[in-house]
Amino acid sequence: MTLLMAACGPNPNAKKLDTSSEGTIHISVDETYKPLIDSEIKVFESLYPKAHIIPTYKPEADCFKDLLNDSARLVIVTRDFNQEERDYIKKTKITPNSLLLAWDALALVVNNSNPDSILTMDQVRAIMDGTDTERKWQLVFDNANSSTVRYIRDSINKGKPLPTTTMAAKTNPEVIDYVSKNKNAIGVIGVSWISDPDDSLAMAFTNKVRVVKLRADGGSEFVRPYQAYIGIGSYPLKRGFYYCLKETHHGLGTGFATFLGSYEGQLVIKQARLFPARLNVVFREANLK
Structure with missing residues (x-):
């Protein structure tokens, strides 16, 4: 009975899954956005000290290659998934997720x-x-x-x-x-x-x-x-500014993507001179003297 209970216990060698606020992941980012994403990661990691986002900045085409061959589960790019990419990901029993973050x-x-x-x-x-x-x-x-x-x-x-x-x-x-x-x-x-x-x-x-x-x-x-x-x-x-996500569980990719669309993440986007898509922005006329 003791041996049976030990065999059914937790596997100490099992890999621990990251969560939305803890762990380490690699992401691929369109190199156009390096100044912005460096700032976003700095703020995110200050809010969640146990989270570590490691970005690789490269041409957009290479970012999508990383996503499709499982080198990265989150990419930050200038376009949404096309239909061919969505169909390919769905064949792996994963639902692709994306969002317009800014203009x-x-x-x-x-x-x-x-x-x-x-x-x-x-x-x-x-x-x-x-x-x-x-x-x-x-x-x-x-x-x-x-x-x-x-x-x-x-x-x-x-x-x-x-x-x-x-x-x-x-x-x-x-x-x-x-x-x-x-x-x-x-x-x-x-x-x-x-x-x-x-x-x-x-x-x-x-x-x-x-x-x-x-x-x-x-x-x-x-x-x-x-x-x-x-x-x-x-x-x-x-042009648009998107995240595209392919994640099998609610992990750190989801957590960081959610942060980018949050109020705090959108304020960082505003500071980088892009136009936030998830904030309610009101235009008012003003007279400058």
């Missing part, structure tokens, strides 16, 4: 000495597909497989290829550095990389490059990617 934007940045810092969307399309005959731009992205490249190809070029002279600078900081040193360069980058977190008015951008003002099709004014313009849709290069 993000792509910023176009040029050298500080470049006079061309105001563009219409027709001009942007001509730059992106290489048909601009007025000026020879050096188009610079962070990575050939990045979400910024996918957005420009799908939403701006409508399938047309990028110019053959397009350059991949490997990382977002390298895009900024290259543009700051080359007058004819125009970089495409996530807005959180060029926002100044120390600006008391939450309106400043880095002074290393100039952020281009854009006018939407049918729009009446040229605007930069400030939060209000992203929120109301006046800024045209707008």
Whole structure:
């Protein structure tokens, strides 16, 4: 009887499952969001000291590969699951979960000495597909497989290829550095990389490059990617910011994803200059004297 009871006892070698507030997990994150997710993890781990989120920042396409091959159960990206991905995950008896967390934007940045810092969307399309005959731009992205490249190809070029002279600078900081040193360069980058977190008015951008003002099709004014313009849709290069989750139990992936959509997590998103999708934001007119 003693031996039987011992055999039925807990297995000391059994792996302990993480919970929504305790344990260690690896996640994959679109490298566009490194400044934001670093801040989110810092706040989350301060609230839950027994939780440890280990992020790997990489191109968006690689994030989804990690999710599908079980290298990561949570990814932070710029799009939702497509139908093929949802069907594949459901075949493994797991329900895929995702949520729009915020509205993000792509910023176009040029050298500080470049006079061309105001563009219409027709001009942007001509730059992106290489048909601009007025000026020879050096188009610079962070990575050939990045979400910024996918957005420009799908939403701006409508399938047309990028110019053959397009350059991949490997990382977002390298895009900024290259543009700051080359007058004819125009970089495409996530807005959180060029926002100044120390600006008391939450309106400043880095002074290393100039952020281009854009006018939407049918729009009446040229605007930069400030939060209000992203929120109301006046800024045209707008995209979503999502989490995509594949978890077999209510674990740390679920806990961190839930935090990102919570009031505290949304405040961190607000500070990173994205427009929070889970907060009730009210716009009011104000007269500045």
